[in-house]
Amino acid sequence: MKKYWIITFFCSALAMHAQILEKAAFNLSYRYTGRNVLQAGLEFRVGDFSHKSIVLGPSVLYTRIDQKDKFLPEANIYYSNDGQLYGASFNQYSIEPRIGISLFNIFFLNTGYAFPIHREKYFKGITFGIQFNIAPAKGSKFYDQMKIM
Template identity: 35%
Template sequence: MKLRILSLFTILLLFSTLSMAQDKPWKQHNRWIWGPSVGYQYQSGNFLKVSGWGLFAPNDFQYMKIDAGANFSWMEGKTTVIPELGFTYYLNDFVVFPFLKAELTPYTITPKVGASLFSIVDLGIGYGFDYNTKKNFKPIDGITISVGVNIPLNFHIY
């Protein structure tokens, strides 16, 4: 019951934010779109990714996204939280956006390529390079796959 109420509240909040954004003239809109994101990544183990992000358009056909968050994992008998900073470059703006992404943690750097549906659902693949193995933890390197959902809180169509 609580989950149903929380889901309904989240949907209502999202729709009210989107409808208020449509009422403003173009010049009053902030050129940044921002919001939270949640995702899953496999890279030498399973990670839940939670972050906040901001997206802007340097021109009419390309977008750039900056995100900062944390990766949560249960490995080797303990919960681990790893901070992460990411930069994504979306190559165009037609339904499926191909992208290039770089993620940096205190332990790895991970370049990725992928595709995104309207920059809301991201599917990526890449390779993580371990440069500083976490103490009492296995190296986080190798092939990585990820899926993420970006929730825009101030989205506008025009």
């Protein structure tokens, strides 16, 4: 009887893993937030709506601060509505509300304003960025489908 429960557990874990990969993507982006920043991370799409969804995920920022390489964790959240993006990102130095556009959830082009929350104001002022999302699964549900009339 234990073997059947173990097999059931592994099968359900495998199914959950497959569903997570269907709605996930890797992101690579360039942002200017008062300094040049490269970003890499994961994005997860929440919701089954074809053109309205919430995209959230963790990422790592790479920049040079005081002639030293810095890797900073960041979390972001977006609401996507027919190509329009509304969202925010949070890291240990700033909070950045953003607006932008999305092309089928493949490219995000956004702008915002970084509000410093730390004594050292490494990130502040008007920001802009471009993000490229790469889905690891073929036939991914992360991307929006094109409407054909």
